[in-house]
Amino acid sequence: MTDKKLRYLLVGVGSNVYNMHKAGLELDCNEVVAVCDIREEPARREAEAWNCPYYLDYKQMIAENEADALIVMVPHTLHAEMSIYAMQHGLNVLCEKPMAIHVAEADQMIAVAKETGKVLAINFQQRLRPEVVAAKELIDEGRLGKIQQVDVKITWTRTYKYYREAGWRGSWAGEGGALLMNQGPHDLDMICHLAGMPKRVYAWTPTIAHQITPEDTAQAMMEWDNGALGSLHASTAEAGQPQRFEIIGTQGHLQINKGSLRFASFDTDVIEFIKASDKSFAEPDMIEESIPMDPQYTGSHRDTHLDFYHAVTQHKPASADGITGIRGLELANAMIYSNYTGQAVDFPLDREKYAALLADLRAREAAQQ
Numbered sequence: 001m002t003d004k005k006l007r008y009l010l011v012g013v014g015s016n017v018y019n020m021h022k023a024g025l026e027l028d029c030n031e032v033v034a035v036c037d038i039r040e041e042p043a044r045r046e047a048e049a050w051n052c053p054y055y056l057d058y059k060q061m062i063a064e065n066e067a068d069a070l071i072v073m074v075p076h077t078l079h080a081e082m083s084i085y086a087m088q089h090g091l092n093v094l095c096e097k098p099m100a101i102h103v104a105e106a107d108q109m110i111a112v113a114k115e116t117g118k119v120l121a122i123n124f125q126q127r128l129r130p131e132v133v134a135a136k137e138l139i140d141e142g143r144l145g146k147i148q149q150v151d152v153k154i155t156w157t158r159t160y161k162y163y164r165e166a167g168w169r170g171s172w173a174g175e176g177g178a179l180l181m182n183q184g185p186h187d188l189d190m191i192c193h194l195a196g197m198p199k200r201v202y203a204w205t206p207t208i209a210h211q212i213t214p215e216d217t218a219q220a221m222m223e224w225d226n227g228a229l230g231s232l233h234a235s236t237a238e239a240g241q242p243q244r245f246e247i248i249g250t251q252g253h254l255q256i257n258k259g260s261l262r263f264a265s266f267d268t269d270v271i272e273f274i275k276a277s278d279k280s281f282a283e284p285d286m287i288e289e290s291i292p293m294d295p296q297y298t299g300s301h302r303d304t305h306l307d308f309y310h311a312v313t314q315h316k317p318a319s320a321d322g323i324t325g326i327r328g329l330e331l332a333n334a335m336i337y338s339n340y341t342g343q344a345v346d347f348p349l350d351r352e353k354y355a356a357l358l359a360d361l362r363a364r365e366a367a368q369q
């Protein structure tokens with residue numbers, strides 16, 4: 001680490017997620033130069049806490065302060081606009097997930113990062129959970145063999161109050177979706193981070209229990225280029241299923257639960273075994289392995305702050321840049337597109353068709369109000 005302090009501008013300091021950033025911002029290597037929120041009360045309060053000026057307009061904050069980076073913590077409809085403006089005005093960007101609400105916007109963010117040479121990092125702190133880091137290493141080392149199956153189940157229970165307390169949540173206008181755009185991005189990102197981008201998806205995205213127009217539940221089937229198949233079930237209207245992530249390969253079986261990783265390798269590659277076995281009913285022996293986890297990782301926002309610091313000051317690749325951060329968004333958009341067309345969607349998702357669908361969903365939502 002160099003001695004250079006990273007000078008931050010913060011936008012959205014009245015948000016819930018800002019509280020998760022505080023431990024990272026308090027690192028010795030960081031300095032908060034100015035803060036912004038359209039609501040004056042949190043902006044003034046946090047300016048006092050950091051002993052810095054506050055703004056109600058992020059463009060004015062960028063114009064009046066020398067800084068290295070902007071952290072974007074506002075509703076996702078604003079992520080693309082603010083990130084692009086910041087990069088075009090000389091700042092590196094750490095943007096909250098999801099990076100945008102539809103892939104065409106995310107494409108523009110990636111293009112501007114390339115043009116300006118600025119770091120565009122997306123806050124997917126769950127990639128830095130110790131069990132996820134260890135799982136990724138196992139997969140990259142080929143310990144699972146060829147991936148055959150990927151399954152994710154999760155409930156992110158949310159109440160009516162949650163949607164009422166911030167008007168942008170749970171609407172096509174306010175966040176371009178609901179479960180898949182707000183709670184699901186970490187799970188969708190982990191699917192792509194660990195198993196790679198699927199080639200096709202078919203999904204149902206119903207609204208089961210909430211008084212919102214977009215989905216509160218998603219059920220999706222996915223297929224990868226190598227023939228692997230997978231499924232996702234996620235909901236804010238169900239309870240009792242913390243994230244359960246399972247990947248089965250020809251040489252091993254991996255299961256991630258929050259804070260734990262179970263890995264068992266097969267004594268023979270299953271494809272070789274089923275070809276060669278002289279028994280009718282048999283499977284290879286499984287050997288449970290204890291996988292060490294690196295204690296430097298916690299999966300918190302503090303980890304992404306350190307990661308971002310190294311990306312900006314030492315030009316190391318960010319743990320989640322725009323190019324990999326877009327994949328979970330493309331999956332979310334494609335699941336919504338599949339639900340409304342009743343068809344499987346092949347990647348890449350057609351940007352124009354998805355933009356037209358989103359515009360139509362927004363128009364129908366506005367007509368109901």
Ligand SMILES: NC(=O)c1ccc[n+]([C@@H]2O[C@H](COP(=O)([O-])OP(=O)(O)OC[C@H]3O[C@@H](n4cnc5c(N)ncnc54)[C@H](O)[C@@H]3O)[C@@H](O)[C@H]2O)c1
Pocket residue numbers: 011012013014015016017018036037038039042056058073074075076078096097098123124125166181182
């Ligand atoms: N990484 C994570 O685990 C994680 C967790 C929670 C939220 N998030 C993300 O953080 C973002 C914010 O979510 P939240 O639930 O914390 O939001 P929130 O509703 O609690 O707060 C949003 C804040 O943005 C401010 N704001 C709105 N428009 C603004 C503008 N034009 N200029 C300046 N300030 C503006 C609002 O006044 C408010 O203070 C979302 O994109 C969400 O997906 C990420």
